[in-house]
Amino acid sequence: MTTILLAAGTPIYAQTPQHAATQFLPIKNEPAPKLFVDQPLPRPLITRGVAIIPYRAENFRILPIFGAGATDISPRAGHLHVSIDDLPWRRADAGGTGAIVLTGLPPGEHKVLIEIATPEHQVLGGKVVKFTVPAIDSSHL
Template sequence: MTLIRTVAATAAITALATSSFGQTARDIRGASPYVTIEQEPSPRLIVDPPLAEGLSQGVFWAQYRVENLHIASVFGEGALQASPRLGHLHIIVDDLPWWWADASDNNTVDIAGFPPGPHKVTIALVDANHNLIPGQVTTVPFVIPDSAPAPHVHPVN
């Protein structure tokens, strides 16, 4: 009976290890930066809903990830030839006429100081020359509760 249990346990561990560790480094991390990627798949932006813990404080925290594009602070026409592709995010708050570029790839957009009420943040995936990647714009609506603390205002010198 002990031999049967040992064999069964070994088989279960082997199956778990094979499914968990069967992926290659390339499967998880993507292509090597040393080889040009032929027929690169289209870039994709995935944005989660904002974290409730932030909204209660007047802060927008939304995690994101990007597929088939490397976010880096490399800009300009020459960077468009890089493989794997390079790009960054453009972020717009409440349809204001300005945006900012985020090339940090830190996995979370962090914007503080929202007053209570409805807001939205638009996150766009762009190439290294600031051109929008078609279909890769996400608008995230959210509401800051009335119970959120008043935004901190920094004095201007």
């Protein structure tokens, strides 16, 4: 417990948090990052064929930082790698928007791999989402 004295000499007692996490001080022994990925939102997928895939990261911030100079940032930060249908390329997402948005996917089954990556692209973990893009009748749009 921390004691703070006001100018009048009246003590104020403040609880010191056990795990005070702040972006202003490094965190020692950070817990492992966790990635949570949901299925695409049903309405945009069914009505427009747009896959909006919500995600959330714990113990990890999604920021537009890359390279060796960014590896010592605390709390831990990095970006996402997004792979679609086992294609040989992938995209990086550093926006931290809480959702991956995919448009223009052809109707049918799709698989999206979303991975947490360090500023130097070391993958720390990932999740796979499988879904079906329905055939959309554009005459009703």
